[in-house]
Amino acid sequence: MPRRSVPRPLPDADIHSEGFRQTREARRGALVEDYVELIADLIEDGNEARQVDIAARLGVAQPTVAKMLARLAAEGLVSRKPYRGVFLTEAGQKVAEESRARHQTVEAFLRCLGVSPETARIDAEGIEHHVSEETLQAFRGFIARKG
Known part of the structure; x- marks a missing residue:
């Protein structure tokens, strides 16, 4: 007969809702951060960050990229030249x-736990957007002790 787990008491509604609010905010920011981080990577790699290259690397259609680039330009994060x-x-x-630093910390932490380099890179891509500064500091402390 399977064991039944004891239900945890729900946290206070304000505390509970704050967790969900932070998750929604992280989701909204994740896409912006992914785009600007990729644009920076393409430029640093010695290339221009072209719409076609962004689409290929993100695995999305060019019209999707065009729409996001318009949003990023409106938010003052990118400039475009004809x-x-x-x-x-x-x-x-x-x-x-900031996004790259969070990614590197999360990836290094996962590697310290024994996660393969490829899986750590992929997992860090999602985690980096949802992790708090407090948790990042804990990751950095763990990495420093392990290193």
Whole structure:
């Protein structure tokens, strides 16, 4: 006969809702962060960040990329030049750097736990957007102790 788990008491409604609010906010920001981080990577790799390359690397259609680039431009994160690629503004560069730092921390933490490099890279891509600064600090402390 299977064991039944004892139900946990629900947290206070305000505390409970805060967790869901933070998750929704992270989801909204994740796409923006993925785009600006990829644009930064393409530029740093010595190439222009072209719409066709962004679409190929994200596995989405070019019209999807065009729509997001318009949003990023409206938010002041990228600039676009006719017949040229996409460029990050100072604000966009800051978002890319912060996102990359979170990604590197999460990936390094997963590797310390014994996760394979490929799986750690893929998993970090999702986790990086949802992890709090407190948790990142704990990850960094763990990495420092393990290293």
